[in-house]
Amino acid sequence: MTSWHIHIKGRVQGVGFRPFIYRIATENQLKGTVANTTDGVHIKLNSLNGEWKQFVKRIRREAPSLSIIENISIEKISNKKFPDFRIIHSSKDQPADLLITPDFAICKTCSAEIRSENDSRHRYAFNTCTYCGPRYSIIKALPYDRENTSMDDFKMCPNCETEYKNPVNRRFYSQTNSCPKCGIDLSLFVSGKKVEGTTQYDLINKTAQLIRTGGIVAVKGIGGYLLMADAYNQRAIDELRNRKKRPYKPFALMYPEKALLQKHVSAEVSDRDWYAPEAPIILYELNPIGKNTLAIESIAPGLDSIGVMPPYAPLFILLLDILQKPLVATSGNLTGSPIIYDDALAMEELSKISDAILLNDREIVLPQDDSVIRYSQKYHQKILLRRSRGLAPTIYKSPVPKNYRSNTVAFGASLKSAFAIWDGRHTYCSQFLGNTSHLLSQQNFEHTYNHLSALLSISPDKIGVDLHPDYFTTHFGEQIAERNGSQPVRIQHHKAHFAAVMAENDLLDQQDPVLGVVFDGTGYGDDGQIWGGEFFVYRDGEFERYWHLPYYSNLGSDRMAKINLLPALSLFHQFDNRGLLINELEALPKQIYQKQLIQPKIKTSSAGRLFDAVAYLADLNHENTFEGQAAMYLERAATKGQHANITRLKSQGPEEHYYQMLTHIWQMYKEKPTANQIALQFHYHLADLIYLLSEKTGIDKVAFSGGVFQNGLLVDLIKDRFSKKLNLYWHKELSPNDENIAYGQLAIISRNLNG
Ligand SMILES: [Zn+2]
Ligand SMILES: [Zn+2]
Structure with missing residues (x-):
């Protein structure tokens, strides 16, 4: 033996x-x-x-x-x-050395149980087993055992205890195990008054009735509260927009069944997507039936796609089984603030937006929004738009080299904030933590960092922050560094983007040079200007800013990202002999901006603002009420353009091509073809520009990062243009947007690169 x-x-x-x-x-x-x-x-x-x-x-x-x-x-x-x-x-005798588990959607067996009359968990809204249920959102300490989670408040009944101890049971050592006898309770408040129900299911039924009659209900889910309303009821959704002060940003939907969703959308809804344990929101194009059935102008104004998730928790299954129709299911928050997960705060704040609140008494420790993904239409490339519930905080591909041991944290950027931790063994990337220019998002960022770093018992040896001196996350990193008596490493935004996509694709430690195309809205540059349309070459551990979109005046600084006339004016005034654009301004701003056009205070190479400008000229969008709005409309219009009528420019190199592109767009603006055609033409010109640039460098590995590459059409056109000649690299586990900055910062710090 x-x-x-x-x-x-x-x-x-x-x-x-x-x-x-x-x-x-x-x-x-x-x-x-x-x-x-x-x-x-x-x-x-x-x-x-x-x-x-x-x-x-x-x-x-x-x-x-x-x-x-x-x-x-x-x-x-x-x-x-x-x-x-x-x-x-x-x-618990050593520091944690295991991957923290994300929250999982309810499994098929648990779903069947709550729908089966003979099962002891029939209609139980918190059914779980070892294969499903919340994890990351309820964990207070490691290892993952019941007393270290918010399930500690619930003592198992003898039946549950027997399952828990029975080695052949599906619930053997299931830390979230509970049943109607010993488990989690619901309570329903309508207009601030508690409603009595005969059973848990009775309360769910009452909630369904409220939604059916046009009410808005805040429902406590896995990562926080969701605001829910009937997706067929335009008046209810308009009312929700009104109360939330959110005029245009699309709302996500939750569908009761895959079959119903399939009736409403053109692409095939795969089992793999519908039953994925991560259960993200997935974007789908509506078909004519979907457009006629849903209140689409209220759900996603100006768009004809919807973001859909399955009922990923038992409570949602029971609710949607009663209603048999899709619901709007949007994060319960005040616009710009993080999702609400605390019951007292929900009672105070969400009662202003909703008609009723459905609470439960399981504490949420870490709030998370729903994750969002999309696929590009032609090549079906998966693009992550938001990494949160079901995905965070696990990341399989580590950005640091094998021999690197120093505990390191990186604090990312500002608009789509997220931090990353390397604890000497594993990398963790936090969930999307929102726009840290808002105070409540800052508090949530701090809460999540304190919680996760305590969970991992980590105190950082090295700290990475963005080069931008005024980001909240920069100051936060500086404070933590000061406590350790050290200095944070400051890393340029777009180099972090580029490093992130290279790290995901194993390109940082190999011999060949890599061309990086980093297109986004804004990031602080090495020269103090605002970068955003960047081409880098990475060779022998060095970053070279090879080329960038020619600088233009950053008119009105922060207002430039909101008022689309400003980037249009800045980019196209050189062609505007008759002053068509400048004359749209009132007298006073006109004077100021005229001066700034001639003598720019700050210059920018932003690709994001170029999209805004073209959306303005195509008369698609004048003001961004949420980030990326103009770009979203421009992409949607372009998908309806005629590919047969596209003009290809005959330029010698990227500089000439760029100038000809602007000239052509201006000419189209004056000749007024359809907005769809301007939009599609612009996408083609941009894909050609990237191709020309890569030809000029002669580098055959090209990597893409930055928020602009959330655009599925652009991704498809680039793949078309490059055909199979070159190796193209994209983000895999991460979003191309600023959520990947912290991960890229880790890649740079751990290699001591010149970020
Ligand atoms: Zn299960
Ligand atoms: Zn029980």
């Missing part, structure tokens, strides 16, 4: 790993122990004739679907005879 110690690292807690180990060990008549510790799962066992080899093979082959095995190490230990196979309770 020999004794062995098998140590498994990765995402192995909160995913049914110990029950799985117990099951295959007992099936093979192996004796030993399995334990969860802060550095993964440890198995010790006796092996008579080398059965341990077969055992390890089965672990690799049959591991639970939600688990991720990063590493299995096996060592022979001094002989110890075990009487049976046993699960040992967790111990």
